Amino acid sequence: MRETDRLILRPWRVSDAVIQHELWTERDPRVPPHRRLSADGHPSVTDLKERIRTGSQPGLLAVELRSTGEVIGYCGVIPRDGSDEPELAYELLQRFWGQGYATEATRAVIGSVRDHQRLWASVRDWNTASRRVLAKLGFVETGQVEPDAVHGNSLLTVLEL
Template structure:
């Protein structure tokens, strides 16, 4: 998949260091199981071993340089219906603020529509205003359904009809 500035393609094991770097850059409010632990896990090798487990998640690569700046794609609905996948994305901090997440998200929405999906959803932390803005730009709406009471903030459910 290509956009004006990006290539979205399957992730490669040799890029595992980039995806591990995402783990190191995560906000401290992100739950511990999604951050690097005291033993330094996941390691680059751990991340590389997991890359094939999410076939709907694609590398986001800059066309101009070939640099991988994160991922974007669809996850099978663990928390939602099987026919309603979750939109997931994460970019390196250096790539924030350039519109790449919105651009990649639009490409994935078109791909999901081509695949015959009727609706997508995404969970987002209430404190993650940048991600909430991206979802709003992509046409997701907050449902009012909130998972409360976690130590890491409230998790807001958003949906988008295709």
């Protein structure tokens, strides 16, 4: 668990599945299909409850407003494919964008990363808001790009710790 002036970052509760589902429904249509709701509505709230119950999302914490207890998204570190170094991941409900919550939550997570020299983050080239958050935190674009003509290129960024 992590705390900031305005936020509490805590493990997911089964009751938070509704918020996770809302995040899935709000995703930009350019996001790859495996990260969006399928045509038949999966993952459903029931699917997401089961994922929370079984702990299949290690490293990602619910981001909760201290003032209201409302969950507004997630933030955390996940294993980076092909590396023993962690990758930052975060997503907030759209109604909470532009209020500094993503920067605040990610700073709290970065402060908890120990025993690593670097923290990575990948971001779609069209996601200017996330690119600004990462730049504020000191992440630098590496020049490594995973091309994707359909969903937008993924840019690899790194923060030296």
